Amino acid sequence: xxxxxxxxxxxxxxxxxxxxxxxxxxxxxxxxxxxxxxxxxxxxxxxxxxxxxxxxxxxxxxxxxxxxxxxxxxxxxxxxxxxxxxxxxxxxxxxxxxxxxxxxxxxxxxxxxxxxxxxxxxxxxxxxxxxxxxxxxxxxxxxxxxxxxxxxxxxxxxxxxx
Numbered sequence: 001x002x003x004x005x006x007x008x009x010x011x012x013x014x015x016x017x018x019x020x021x022x023x024x025x026x027x028x029x030x031x032x033x034x035x036x037x038x039x040x041x042x043x044x045x046x047x048x049x050x051x052x053x054x055x056x057x058x059x060x061x062x063x064x065x066x067x068x069x070x071x072x073x074x075x076x077x078x079x080x081x082x083x084x085x086x087x088x089x090x091x092x093x094x095x096x097x098x099x100x101x102x103x104x105x106x107x108x109x110x111x112x113x114x115x116x117x118x119x120x121x122x123x124x125x126x127x128x129x130x131x132x133x134x135x136x137x138x139x140x141x142x143x144x145x146x147x148x149x150x151x152x153x154x155x156x157x158x159x160x161x162x
Contacts, residue, residue, distance in 0.1 A: 005026065024077055027093040031078045032059045042080065046089050049142050057082035064125055073122060086137035088122045094145045115143055 062076040078091040119141040
C-alpha cells in the first residue's frame, strides 16, 4: 500500500456536511463571533430577511435575565442590536419539526407561541421606568425553519407585525 492510499483513508469528502449552519450551535457560533466577517454575514442576513439596509449591528447577551424567579428562562440563538437605530434582532434556527409539534394536527403551537414570547421579551427588555411605550425600538424576531409552520399559508416567507 502506498503512502497516498494511507492518506486517502483520512481525507474528508468535499461534500461532507460536518458543521451544518442549520444546527443551532453552529448557527449561533457562526453569527456571534466578534469578527468582521461574522458581523458582516449577520448584518447582511438580517438586511436580506427584513428587506432593508441594516448597519452597526452588535451581538448582545443571548440569555436575558429573568425578571422574577417564576419567569421562564430563555436562550436566544442570536440576539443583536443596531447601534445606530436601536432596533433589536433575534434570530432562531429551528430544524426539528418533531420537537415543535404540539398536537396531532401538527400545527406547531409550541413554535408559534415561542416565537411570539421571544418577540415580547425583546420588547420588554428595552423598557425602563422613564421610557414611554412609543419610544420602544422596533424588534424583529426571525426564525428559520426547514418545515411548514403555517400550513394554511403555503408561502416560504411570512411576516407579521404588531
